[in-house]
Amino acid sequence: MLDTTKIATCPVHAPADHPPVPAAKTGILLANLGTPDNYDYWSMRRYLSEFLSDRRVIDYSPWKWQPLLQLIILSKRPFTSGAAYKSIWNEEQGESPLMTITRDQTAAIAAKLHGDLGDGIMVDFCMRYGNPSTKSKVREMTEAGCTRILFFPLYPHYAGATSGTANDQFFRALMEETRQPAARTVEPYFENELYIEALAKSVEEAYAAAEEEPEMLVVSYHGMPKRYLMQGDPYHCQCQKTTRLLREKLGWSEDRITTTFQSVFGPEEWLKPYTVEEVARLAEEDGKKRIAVIAPAFSADCIETLEEINEEIKEAFEEAGGEHFTYIPCLNDNDAHVQALGEIIKSNLKGWVR
Missing domain, CATH: 3.40.50.1400 (Rossmann fold)
Structure with a gap:
């Protein structure tokens, strides 16, 4: 996306053989x-x-x-x-x-x-x-x-x-x-007011469009090894704060929203609870038939949301007895x-x- 509206010229007082310099x-x-x-x-x-x-x-x-x-x-x-x-x-x-x-x-x-x-x-x-x-x-x-x-x-x-x-x-x-x-x-x-407002608006629009309102909102973030948290990476804390600010913006009680982590790779322990396990638990143990999942850590829909959440994690929920799975798209290029x-x-x- 080069800006070609300003033509390169020689600097004032430069010799004739000076290479052109683009406008700053x-x-x-x-x-x-x-x-x-x-x-x-x-x-x-x-x-x-x-x-x-x-x-x-x-x-x-x-x-x-x-x-x-x-x-x-x-x-x-x-x-x-x-x-x-x-x-x-x-x-x-x-x-x-x-x-x-x-x-x-x-x-x-x-x-x-x-x-x-x-x-x-x-x-x-x-x-x-x-x-x-x-x-x-x-x-x-x-x-x-x-x-x-x-x-x-x-x-x-x-x-x-x-x-x-x-x-x-x-x-x-x-x-x-x-x-x-x-x-x-x-x-x-992660705590910017306009970003939180945009997230909340996307949730409200998805809930308004659902035939039956979801019983639980799962806020799924990309995971990382727990060891990284213990070494001082602030990611986990920032994710938790986003969930809290989103809940407060929506005016919800704590029992309507939960934080999870997805995309586990390798043998070591990652941040928990794992999204794929938690959605199955919500269906099997808590009897939730309708859930929605949002992924605030992604600014654009990608393999982790379109394939992992909307296919693999959805399948885990439905196999555990869930009936209605709503994926709330990333904010992408919405206004x-x-x-x-x-x-x-x-x-x-x-x-x-x-």
Whole structure:
């Protein structure tokens, strides 16, 4: 999303052979997790190898982990992950839903910010894993004349394996720039009032559309090893606060909402309760026939929501005796979400852009 509205010119008083310099801009670079280029074996293997080789994601010693990953896990997992991606793939555009939604979010945010702040900004997006890479987008922004870049990981909650590694990659990209722009990163927005309001509105709309109101709202967050929490990662606490603020905004009692964690990987204990086990328990032990599930930690619907929640976790609930399962989509590019993200960006641009 290069801004070509301002033509590069030679600086005043520069010699005739001075290379053209683009007009100065401020860049806003949105970042999401990433997506494979396709769901075939080799596309999935490349993506999973990059993702699972990140020491922020899997912190085991490489000399132990890499042989296991490359020789065993990546000989099988691309097939199962590829099948999961195929079930949700946007065949019309030839890409994953995460790519489609992130592009739409970026376009909506860009329209808002250009309307509010003028043409001196450039808005684009990158992925931590896969394409478009963080490195390529930082390079595009610097070549387009961005002397300042605001980097915005699209994760409401901080975790080393999400915001942390996205920021790492951004700073690595800056290290390769001859002329480095000034840089800022956006802090987690898990308690931002507009974000909480947007979540609450999505719940209210989903409940109003349901034939029968769900008896329980399951607020499912992506999991992480419990060990990371004990090492000081604030993710768990921030998730709990989002649930509490959402409940208070809805005006609900505590018995109508519960916090769970999904996407367990590997043998060690992760944050509990596990979503897939809790929805089954709600049906079997508590006799809940109608539940709704929302995933506030994801800014856009992706494999973990469209396939894991709306297929696997739904199936676990129904097999345990549940009857009505409502998945509440991520905020994606809806107006309230775009408004919230736009205001967060403008707050972080203070002193840079009037």
